Amino acid sequence: MPARSSPASQAARPTAGKAATINDIARLAGVSKKTVSRIINNSPLVRKDTREKVEALMREVGYTPDPLARGLAFRRSFLIGMVYDNPTAQYIVDMQYGALDALRESGFELVVHPCDTRSPGYIDGVRRFVQQQKLHGVMLIPRASEDQNLVDMLAETGCRYTRIVPVGFDDRDGRMIVTHDRDGAAEAADYLLTLGHRDVALITGPLAYRSAIERTEGFVGTFAKRGIEVPKSRIIEASYTFESGVAAAEKLLAGKQRPTAIFCGNDEMAAGVYKVAMRAGISIPRDLSVIGYDDSPLAARLWPSLTSVRRQTRDTGRIAATMLIRPDNGPLPVASVRPHLIVRDSCQPPA
Amino acid sequence: MPARSSPASQAARPTAGKAATINDIARLAGVSKKTVSRIINNSPLVRKDTREKVEALMREVGYTPDPLARGLAFRRSFLIGMVYDNPTAQYIVDMQYGALDALRESGFELVVHPCDTRSPGYIDGVRRFVQQQKLHGVMLIPRASEDQNLVDMLAETGCRYTRIVPVGFDDRDGRMIVTHDRDGAAEAADYLLTLGHRDVALITGPLAYRSAIERTEGFVGTFAKRGIEVPKSRIIEASYTFESGVAAAEKLLAGKQRPTAIFCGNDEMAAGVYKVAMRAGISIPRDLSVIGYDDSPLAARLWPSLTSVRRQTRDTGRIAATMLIRPDNGPLPVASVRPHLIVRDSCQPPA
DNA sequence: CTGAAAGCGCTTACAG
DNA sequence: CTGAAAGCGCTTACAG
Numbered sequence: 001m002p003a004r005s006s007p008a009s010q011a012a013r014p015t016a017g018k019a020a021t022i023n024d025i026a027r028l029a030g031v032s033k034k035t036v037s038r039i040i041n042n043s044p045l046v047r048k049d050t051r052e053k054v055e056a057l058m059r060e061v062g063y064t065p066d067p068l069a070r071g072l073a074f075r076r077s078f079l080i081g082m083v084y085d086n087p088t089a090q091y092i093v094d095m096q097y098g099a100l101d102a103l104r105e106s107g108f109e110l111v112v113h114p115c116d117t118r119s120p121g122y123i124d125g126v127r128r129f130v131q132q133q134k135l136h137g138v139m140l141i142p143r144a145s146e147d148q149n150l151v152d153m154l155a156e157t158g159c160r161y162t163r164i165v166p167v168g169f170d171d172r173d174g175r176m177i178v179t180h181d182r183d184g185a186a187e188a189a190d191y192l193l194t195l196g197h198r199d200v201a202l203i204t205g206p207l208a209y210r211s212a213i214e215r216t217e218g219f220v221g222t223f224a225k226r227g228i229e230v231p232k233s234r235i236i237e238a239s240y241t242f243e244s245g246v247a248a249a250e251k252l253l254a255g256k257q258r259p260t261a262i263f264c265g266n267d268e269m270a271a272g273v274y275k276v277a278m279r280a281g282i283s284i285p286r287d288l289s290v291i292g293y294d295d296s297p298l299a300a301r302l303w304p305s306l307t308s309v310r311r312q313t314r315d316t317g318r319i320a321a322t323m324l325i326r327p328d329n330g331p332l333p334v335a336s337v338r339p340h341l342i343v344r345d346s347c348q349p350p351a
Numbered sequence: 352m353p354a355r356s357s358p359a360s361q362a363a364r365p366t367a368g369k370a371a372t373i374n375d376i377a378r379l380a381g382v383s384k385k386t387v388s389r390i391i392n393n394s395p396l397v398r399k400d401t402r403e404k405v406e407a408l409m410r411e412v413g414y415t416p417d418p419l420a421r422g423l424a425f426r427r428s429f430l431i432g433m434v435y436d437n438p439t440a441q442y443i444v445d446m447q448y449g450a451l452d453a454l455r456e457s458g459f460e461l462v463v464h465p466c467d468t469r470s471p472g473y474i475d476g477v478r479r480f481v482q483q484q485k486l487h488g489v490m491l492i493p494r495a496s497e498d499q500n501l502v503d504m505l506a507e508t509g510c511r512y513t514r515i516v517p518v519g520f521d522d523r524d525g526r527m528i529v530t531h532d533r534d535g536a537a538e539a540a541d542y543l544l545t546l547g548h549r550d551v552a553l554i555t556g557p558l559a560y561r562s563a564i565e566r567t568e569g570f571v572g573t574f575a576k577r578g579i580e581v582p583k584s585r586i587i588e589a590s591y592t593f594e595s596g597v598a599a600a601e602k603l604l605a606g607k608q609r610p611t612a613i614f615c616g617n618d619e620m621a622a623g624v625y626k627v628a629m630r631a632g633i634s635i636p637r638d639l640s641v642i643g644y645d646d647s648p649l650a651a652r653l654w655p656s657l658t659s660v661r662r663q664t665r666d667t668g669r670i671a672a673t674m675l676i677r678p679d680n681g682p683l684p685v686a687s688v689r690p691h692l693i694v695r696d697s698c699q700p701p702a
Numbered sequence: 703c704t705g706a707a708a709g710c711g712c713t714t715a716c717a718g
Numbered sequence: 719c720t721g722a723a724a725g726c727g728c729t730t731a732c733a734g
Contacts, residue, residue: 019482021727032705037729045703064483068428069727071419072710079460089440089648096463109430109462109484112447131370132415133460242652271652278654297440298652301593301622303629372711383721388713396719420711423726 020063028061029054040065067107077134078108080324083126084141085117090296091313095141098317108136108325117144123153130159137161137324143209162320166214174332177319181211184309184339185218185263188291191341192261193226196349197289201234201259203248203269212265215293219263234259238269245272253280260289260350267292267299267308274302289347304345312337371414380405391416418458428485429459431675434477435492436468441647442664446492449668459487459676468495474504481510488512488675494560513671517565525683528670532562535660535690536569536614539642542692543612544577547700548640552585552610554599554620563616566644570614585610589620596623604631611701612640618647618659625653640698655696663688
């Protein structure tokens with residue numbers, strides 16, 4: 001059989017149907033595949049002109065390395081996991097958008113993993129997710145991010161992670177983004193103080209979560225600084241749901257001694273306050289001022305539109321993902337995101 | 352060097368730190384790795400007792416095949432992509448939950464890919480996503496699912512897909528889930544007719560989308576069957592946003608000749624109607640009945656709570672993902688999901 | 703700065 | 719029904 005029809009000489013260029021591989025690039029460029037590999041991985045051990053020649057070729061051929069093959073050799077995939085236990089759809093979607101902002105053109109993809117932190121096996125579920133997929137890293141979203149058992153498991157398996165948490169968590173590794181909830185609540189309190197409110201109430205999320213504690217302390221503390229104590233009877237612990245907001249509002253708005261303003265731990269519960277007030281003929285904001293937290297789509301759609309504390313959710317997601325795909329995995333400075341008040345139509349000075 | 356300390360004899364059991372591989376299982380079970388591979392892939396060409404023995408061993412060791420290695424050999428990953436261009440967060444999250452219901456314990460994971468169908472390069476973006484990740488399949492969510500160019504690109508690259516679409520799309524391949532929007536709108540119309548409404552109005556989504564057309568025709572057609580024509584002046588095309596709902600409602604509610612009821616193509620626009628009505632002192636439902644579409648969280652949180660058409664979003668996502676991971680890739684019967692009306696407090700007979 | 707060999711953990715194609 | 723060889727497209731470990 002004549003040697004000239006050897007497969008090697010036929011495959012001088014990759015076929016249109018099949019994608020080019022590292023071998024094609026190496027052969028076409030006249031270098032070893034190891035050199036191509038070095039270029040893919042941004043190794044400094046490549047001469048500049050070699051790098052440029054090969055990179056031009058890769059662009060021309062439209063070559064991108066196969067993440068499956070790279071993952072197998074690296075023993076680590078190019079997938080970022082997002083682990084969350086949060087009922088607020090807009091928050092989750094914003095966080096996903098933010099993460100994808102950072103991941104775009106990076107070769108990494110985002111794999112979603114909602115879970116139920118109250119179910120006993122959930123940590124094992126995350127462990128299997130992380131280990132089977134050989135995840136490059138995971139983003140821990142509130143409230144799952146507050147679970148130290150989850151973080152310990154991740155540290156034990158050696159999986160890198162970033163946590164999105166309020167102030168008050170151990171920051172020795174630096175891989176966290178701190179959401180200054182206290183500041184957001186304080187800004188809401190300042191605003192109400194400025195309007196002249198003195199008799200205010202608070203509907204908080206479950207105080208088992210640090211974020212709920214931070215928001216409560218931020219609000220109550222700001223009034224305390226002005227010498228105004230918010231009495232215990234004006235603070236109701238609810239569960240971040242609409243229904244729990246309704247129940248809390250019913251208590252607060254029952255008697256004659258109503259507060260002139262209510263600050264809610266999220267917009268869902270604020271919507272519950274709206275419902276109770278509307279039903280009772282209590283006019284917002286004339287008879288009652290209301291402030292929410294989250295600045296969810298709900299806030300602008302309620303009537304009157306709801307003043308609320310906006311979180312930088314998309315930015316937060318972007319920062320968290322950026323941390324995970326940094327080439328070096330050393331300690332990082334702790335990142336901070338600050339909430340701020342969006343003033344709409346739900347507050348005015350007390351009557 | 353004595354032969355007894357050979358690596359092979361030391362590695363009789365996989366180490367605690369390292370996960371077992373197909374080689375460990377094969378050696379421990381006394382079969383070839385090819386036989387283990389057949390068992391992983393549910394090949395019928397394995398004797399029953401061999402299969403049971405090996406499966407027991409895999410459970411005992413806690414073995415799961417590496418999706419990276421399998422993907423490399425198969426030339427296809429174990430990832431399902433979700434491609435969407437939809438602003439409604441709850442809809443997207445529900446669809447993700449549904450897909451994950453189907454993917455749980457299957458070895459597949461869900462990779463999200465939001466995109467902007469109005470940007471010129473978006474189809475190339477999806478193509479790169481699909482090809483680089485060697486996706487097992489993609490779910491096409493409305494409204495991206497209506498884009499024939501997208502579907503054509505996918506067919507060309509050989510990537511399997513499922514589309515979630517209204518009635519009216521080519522179903523030769525069967526890989527679609529039909530969301531009978533027309534029926535949902537008809538049910539809303541029937542309900543208003545039963546309450547006695549005759550002078551009704553309609554705020555639709557962009558009629559460039561088949562789903563908006565279906566909802567419009569379902570509503571108008573049901574009135575037509577009763578001999579009632581909905582005049583063109585009572586039909587306003589908006590863009591599914593809150594703001595566009597506000598603008599449409601302002602037109603419809605301006606003069607003295609107001610309709611007694613308004614059906615909206617989604618809840619966002621219905622919230623816009625609420626805002627305009629509230630501001631104008633038009634009482635819902637006394638002076639005006641309103642129906643939305645989506646049954647989003649907003650519906651229950653508005654006051655009065657909004658009657659709305661519920662879509663089986665989570666079921667839809669589950670069915671779409673189930674289709675994609677079926678072992679056979681042949682033609683399938685077209686799946687159907689039916690919307691239904693959730694009656695709340697926003698409608699009553701006309702004054 | 704560059705490369706040849708071996709390996710990551712699976713499957714395909716072939717043989718029996 | 720079972721298996722030995724080669725290969726998927728990369729990287730690691732070593733050598734130069």
